[in-house]
Amino acid sequence: MKGLDKILLAHGGGGKLTAQLVREAFLPLLDSPVLAQLSDSAVLPELPPGRPALTTDAFVVEPPVFPGGDLGYLSVCGTVNDLAVSGARPLWLTFALILEEGLDGALLQTFIEGAARAAKEAGVSIVAGDTKVVPKGKGDRAFAITAGLGVVPRGVDLGDLNIRAGDRLLVSGPIAEHGTTVVACRHGMAGSGLRSDCQPLGSLVQALLDSGVALRAMHDPTRGGVATTCNEVALKCGLRCVLQEDSVPVGKEVAAVCDLLGLDPLYVACEGRLLAWVAPEDAERALQAVKSHPMGANAALIGRMEEASPGSAPVVLSTRFGSQRPLDYLSGSDVPRIC
Amino acid sequence: MSPEERFDRSAFADPKAVFGFAERIAERAAGLERPVTFMEVCGTHTNAIAAAGLRRLLPENVRLIAGPGCPVCVTPVGYVDRASALALRPRTTVCTFGDMLRVPSSSGSLERVRAEGGDVRVVYSPRDAVEIARQNPSHTVVFLGVGFETTVPTVAAAIDEAERTGVPNFTVFSGHKVMPPPLRALASDPEVKVDGLLCPGHVSVVAGANAFAFLPEEFGLPCVVVGFMPTDVMRGVEELLRQVVEKDPSVANLYARVVTAEGNLTAQAMVAKYFVSEDQVWRGFGVIPGSGLGVRTEFGHRDAGRIEVAVCDPEEPEGCRCGEVLRGSINPPECPLFARECTHERPVGACMVSSEGTCAAWYRHERLRLGVSG
Amino acid sequence: MCLAIPMRLIEMDGWKGTAELDGVRRDVSLALFPEVQVGDYLLVHAGYAIGKVDEEEARITLQLLREVAEHSEGGLEP
Numbered sequence: 149m150k151g152l153d154k155i156l157l158a159h160g161g162g163g164k165l166t167a168q169l170v171r172e173a174f175l176p177l178l179d180s181p182v183l184a185q186l187s188d189s190a191v192l193p194e195l196p197p198g199r200p201a202l203t204t205d206a207f208v209v210e211p212p213v214f215p216g217g218d219l220g221y222l223s224v225c226g227t228v229n230d231l232a233v234s235g236a237r238p239l240w241l242t243f244a245l246i247l248e249e250g251l252d253g254a255l256l257q258t259f260i261e262g263a264a265r266a267a268k269e270a271g272v273s274i275v276a277g278d279t280k281v282v283p284k285g286k287g288d289r290a291f292a293i294t295a296g297l298g299v300v301p302r303g304v305d306l307g308d309l310n311i312r313a314g315d316r317l318l319v320s321g322p323i324a325e326h327g328t329t330v331v332a333c334r335h336g337m338a339g340s341g342l343r344s345d346c347q348p349l350g351s352l353v354q355a356l357l358d359s360g361v362a363l364r365a366m367h368d369p370t371r372g373g374v375a376t377t378c379n380e381v382a383l384k385c386g387l388r389c390v391l392q393e394d395s396v397p398v399g400k401e402v403a404a405v406c407d408l409l410g411l412d413p414l415y416v417a418c419e420g421r422l423l424a425w426v427a428p429e430d431a432e433r434a435l436q437a438v439k440s441h442p443m444g445a446n447a448a449l450i451g452r453m454e455e456a457s458p459g460s461a462p463v464v465l466s467t468r469f470g471s472q473r474p475l476d477y478l479s480g481s482d483v484p485r486i487c
Numbered sequence: 488m489s490p491e492e493r494f495d496r497s498a499f500a501d502p503k504a505v506f507g508f509a510e511r512i513a514e515r516a517a518g519l520e521r522p523v524t525f526m527e528v529c530g531t532h533t534n535a536i537a538a539a540g541l542r543r544l545l546p547e548n549v550r551l552i553a554g555p556g557c558p559v560c561v562t563p564v565g566y567v568d569r570a571s572a573l574a575l576r577p578r579t580t581v582c583t584f585g586d587m588l589r590v591p592s593s594s595g596s597l598e599r600v601r602a603e604g605g606d607v608r609v610v611y612s613p614r615d616a617v618e619i620a621r622q623n624p625s626h627t628v629v630f631l632g633v634g635f636e637t638t639v640p641t642v643a644a645a646i647d648e649a650e651r652t653g654v655p656n657f658t659v660f661s662g663h664k665v666m667p668p669p670l671r672a673l674a675s676d677p678e679v680k681v682d683g684l685l686c687p688g689h690v691s692v693v694a695g696a697n698a699f700a701f702l703p704e705e706f707g708l709p710c711v712v713v714g715f716m717p718t719d720v721m722r723g724v725e726e727l728l729r730q731v732v733e734k735d736p737s738v739a740n741l742y743a744r745v746v747t748a749e750g751n752l753t754a755q756a757m758v759a760k761y762f763v764s765e766d767q768v769w770r771g772f773g774v775i776p777g778s779g780l781g782v783r784t785e786f787g788h789r790d791a792g793r794i795e796v797a798v799c800d801p802e803e804p805e806g807c808r809c810g811e812v813l814r815g816s817i818n819p820p821e822c823p824l825f826a827r828e829c830t831h832e833r834p835v836g837a838c839m840v841s842s843e844g845t846c847a848a849w850y851r852h853e854r855l856r857l858g859v860s861g
Numbered sequence: 862m863c864l865a866i867p868m869r870l871i872e873m874d875g876w877k878g879t880a881e882l883d884g885v886r887r888d889v890s891l892a893l894f895p896e897v898q899v900g901d902y903l904l905v906h907a908g909y910a911i912g913k914v915d916e917e918e919a920r921i922t923l924q925l926l927r928e929v930a931e932h933s934e935g936g937l938e939p
Contacts, residue, residue, distance in 0.1 A: 337887045340884060341884050342885065404882040404885040405885050408882065408885070486864050486907050
């Protein structure tokens, strides 16, 4: 992108500068024939057989570039993952940016490259986009908004209402890596092992689907972490979720940062982890299927579903001391503390 | 044992050791003439105990109750009202530890004030606030000084840094408090029946184990100084039982790996340089003489308490029994608002807001046992 | 208000230090505990070192924990 030093208001004006930005910054990096047509809407080929799945997401991250990713990479992965965990094969994405006047051209390039890289890894195409520019001070460098379209093949029918008492829960890898990495950046903590887990999960999901296990539902735990996702699921299916403290994989550096800041890893965001609910008789097989995929090397079975009991919390943690403590919905933001 | 092994914290949480102490506690408790009640003074202890579910490992005749060692819980509504007014003042930035963000004021909280346009920033260290002041010379930066002996030295050191490196716009709104006076008040109060104290481990790192010597010496109260790992707490309970059964009250320092008898003299000197003892209001206790620390007059330019802001008389929430909870007179479920009108999402009193407020800790970790829904 | 974590001091320059825990590094101020050297384990609270971990005392405590664990009859039923 020659000579693009700073984003100006005019870049969002719809005129010459906008066209130049699209032609020189977005198109070459995003490599999408449909996008390159620059029509008012992307007219797509016919959908493959199955039910269409549609998702939308907005992305805000501080810092916008972090170990393991950036705003662009995060946006595409997040969108793809929402589709994948619903059982859909992700196909086409939109990618819109609201930029703050004065944003570094180099930073914008990083976002677009990140989005392109994620799209390539995920095997999806970014087919439509938009850019607006807001005056300086009215937007925190950049916000990204996406939509994703996929298809749920015939025979795939996932959902929280499929979950039964007795079902087991697995996670595809160590938790809390994304949230911990960004909060560590914000608080001047560094560690070579601190890296966002942000990645597109389509192929991992496919591996699990292909294994033929009785899969009930999947989720990717993002903001609010594993505990919040489990609360959402428990509420939906009316069952109780019991997590085993000693089974939940947490990386050493992640645990250290959380200890230092007083955070609970169970409530810290992941961006490239899968939570899957499977029939108990298939639990080991499901675990092996995930573990044999490169993204699932450190997967673990972390809990089970039980009948709910009145007066009891929907999600509980079984501690290593034999006690159970409730894992409530996160109330307010989880801020670093000294107490 | 390699240094890494010696400092591997997980060893201090070994379940087998915890269960071993539970057995030893049960053996000693069998020799008790009557049930005993021990108070864990520090909110961090309350949380650690609840998080590990240690209460269920104790015999029926050994009860643990939580005391007033939660600095956020004991911060009066008037302080938060003033802090909120400061945050809304032009060209003023309020910096605070995250713990204070959701403490209820008369009309909301600092989190709400931020949403209304007040400049409120969460920092991890008082040094971060000095840095913010350095980078924003046109703003008055007010650091909310909340915390006990563990934290006051860090705030004093931040003032020191601002003095030495020329950051005139860094100020502190002190709500700092010290532990011995309320403990003395508790020990002298005939209504409060406590047979021993688990003393705050990190306060002791600064103040020294000797800071609590008056409790066994003047009141015959058994005390232990313990750390925050599950094995530390269980070991502490066992030692308290020994002191009770053998009628041998003392301050047993079971956290000698970081606590000394005299404490951290450098830190104490730093505090003495910038702060002076004063009377302060404790939520639920009223004024306790000599229980607080104010910025010394000679450093009045660092004292945000002197900044003129308009605040109304503070309102204490209706029906809230935080004071009795803090005093150890009742447990959270005995407050009519607990887990009903007063929840983690909608806290009435500060005991529910702080992540380790007694009520918050109970609400989060122990509702299961009580069968309280909601 | 007692969240304080032991970290190993890996660099120091006057009152400024860098401490490390399980691979995570952070700046710490030594203003409240200047009598330290690289390699010491410090107790860090709110960005300041407030104390030092005594290796020998830690070893004694761990030894006690091991003995207690060995004589333990096992866990209690939930």
